[in-house]
Amino acid sequence: MTDKKIILDIRNFSVSFEQYDKGFSRTGLPVIRNLDVTIHEGEMVAVVGSSGSGKSLLAHEILGILPYNATMGGELLYDGEILTKERQKALRGNEIVLVPQSTAFLDPLMKIGPQIRKGKKDRASREKLNEIFQGYHLKEEVQNLYPFELSGGMNRRVLVSTALMGNPRLVIADEPTPGLHMDMVRRVMSHFRELADRGAGVLLITHDLEQALEVADRVVVFYAGTTVEDADVSDFGSEEMLRHPYSRALFRALPQNGFQFIKGTQPYVKELPEGCPFGPRCEQCIEACKGEIPYREVRGGRVRCICAK
């Protein structure tokens, strides 16, 4: 791990939603529990999990834009201090920025330029945007287009541009390359790598391990709302280096390792097993897996598995 300053530190975090059960009773739905992620300055960390594991909520909780019926627990530290609602409000869009999945996250009726400038018309913001656009080889005319008029190639660069209007120290990229060609993916990813190399911490949220391995420094494996392993990218060089059986399963499912998928599906939040959420699909599962499972350091990484050595 690097010696650089920790920019974001999420400890034992949980999110749950109020929801109706059958009949008249209401229950809390624990969408995320036991989530641990740390990001250093200049580091790119990928949170990898299949869809439905609650990844997007992670982005929303850091920004403080979860819906009102969500309850949170655990600790969220930014730059060494607790990230309160007030700090989130002050920092989001400036120091903490989000790059969304697609242009569906842009207002369809507002032109690109004013939209990125958040409606500001002053000289400084105009010049800044022009500079950013030049950096991404976007013509100035693009600022006069509406989102529906952007071409596929422009989309990503425009979305990344939105992040640069502030002074980002933490960039959250939520599934930034859905359904894109590998060529295109590389290009988009290079934008994020660039941001990290300039000193920002980058949190890449994705379901695609292959992409993550290509650009990230560290990979956090996410399963059914829980972080099960935190490993260096180099650990994905061979199966033995990995610590959690689910990470190994992901590894075996990579194309270069033979597309081997394990049986079963990720459990729905309402039907989570006791203890380790991966238990029912795990070959090494023992009785003790049904109890409390600590997140501990193993060989330089972290893992939530009692069998890991």
Next chain:
Amino acid sequence: MRRINGRMMTAALLGAAVLFLFVITVAGHMYAEEALVTDFSRKDLSPGGAYIFGTDWLGRDMFIRTLTGLSMSIQIGILAACVSSVLALILGVLAATMGKTADALITWVIDLVMGIPHILLLILISYAFGKGFKGVVVGVALTHWTSLARVIRGEVLQLKEALYIRAAQKLGMSQLKIAWKHMLPHLFPQFLVGLILTFPHAILHEASITFLGFGLPPEQPAIGIILSESMKYLAMGRWWLALFPGLLLVFTVVLFDVAGESLRKLLDPGSTHK
């Protein structure tokens, strides 16, 4: 104690609405004769004591008159709302399943009905039926099916795309059987909500059209007629003739509106969190 949540609220509201309907209808029948009794020894009494809604210029008990009037309106409302909803169901399903021409035709008719202001269309239909009970029921029924028909049409179009329906088609199930076995159960909640929500509108329009003088004869004291008669006595300060019957009408409409809306919200899959 557990907090009262939306589902209990909905159940309670629906229960209250049904109970209210029942009580008013029974009371309306019980007092049908009494509502017409005139007694000049007790005319123009303001509300209070023995006559909580007061009496009118013929000494008729306004409370009883209001009850019977409301029960009359409710019966017409139910009848019209049922006819209207069934019409909406049939036309909505037809539009979505019988091909492009039928769809265009029905959409066209919907636009047509929506193009004439409701009240005006009611006047026309009532006139077509020679004014009277039939005109009111048919009129209200024919003017309230459009929005529900649209909802049902949309729902069926969506269902048609659903995988299990397509699978059933591939398996060679007949159209009718698919409609009956797979579509109707999904449409039923929408239909029910539509029916419940159509009812208050039907009552409102029934009251409006009878208020204007179309429809029921003055001897049948529907709410609209009671209110229209009260107009002549307003200037004399007999406010109770208009206030209480109207309040009760508004109460009925609000009750069903709220009950229907909360049921709709509950059945909306997006609302499980609330």
Next chain:
Amino acid sequence: MKEYFVFIGKHTIRMLLLVFFVSAAAFTLVSVSPIDPLQANVGQAAMGSMSQEQIAKLQAYWGVGEPPLHRFFSWAGDFFRGDMGVSLLYRQPVSRVIGVKLVNSLWLMAIAWLLSGMIGFVLGILAGLKEGSFVDRLVKGYSLLIASTPAFWLALVLLMIFAVWLKVLPIGLSVPIGVETGAVTVMDRIRHAILPAATLSITGIANITLHTREKMIEIMESDYVLFARARGESTWSIVKNHALRNVALPAMTLQFASISEIFGGSVLVEQTFSYPGLGQAAVTAGLGSDVPLLLGITVISALFVFGGNLIANILYGVIDPRIRRGGART
């Protein structure tokens, strides 16, 4: 640009067709009625005292004995040329009766249309901004209550309060009784229009508010508002930059669609206040079996309703860049 004109052309043709079919439907309805407008208006006694010739002339005018389709086309043809027939009750050309009444009504309806549109828009945005907040519940409660209140009863209540109890406003009619037409001042007209206009506005607000609120809630839950919030935009900035922009289009459509409702409401309100407008004329015509007048009013109001929709569609194209700049919509 060419696409836009095709778009407008299509909608115009559609509107004209709809008006035509509305007239056909209305004509059918009055034709199947068991009520004979001649008997009802000219009356048995009068018919008896008329010469055979006169009766024949009247019958010829009404097309008695001709096939209905023929009658319809002869009526529609005349109508198209501006001859809407003669009102049986007013004994005047229908076009003149409608002209006078429409001016009276337009006053009322225009005021109510603008007021309810503006107030409803603002209330809807305030309520929808934060679903479930105190303001939202208050506004929603008010709107639901008003939406459940028949316009004529609201009119009665306002009459009781302001005309009978407080005695600050007149009971009804558009001008004072017993005053000569020349002596009626603008103030008189305004005083007599206040209550009807207020009733119409109050009823109109409910619908506009509820719909705007729903759109607003939808917008506030949209991905682009979520992203705007993630970018640190304040609530005010979100409203200014995104919500107003996006809610304006549906609100405008809604505003033009509400013409139908205002027309319907004016029938009830005018009848209650004895306000001599188009709505009251419709009731009088319906009750008095004045078929030419009833048909005339129906067609005119349909023209207003569909015309409103057409304007909304045209404006939509002007405002929405996706249509203006040749996007996906057709």
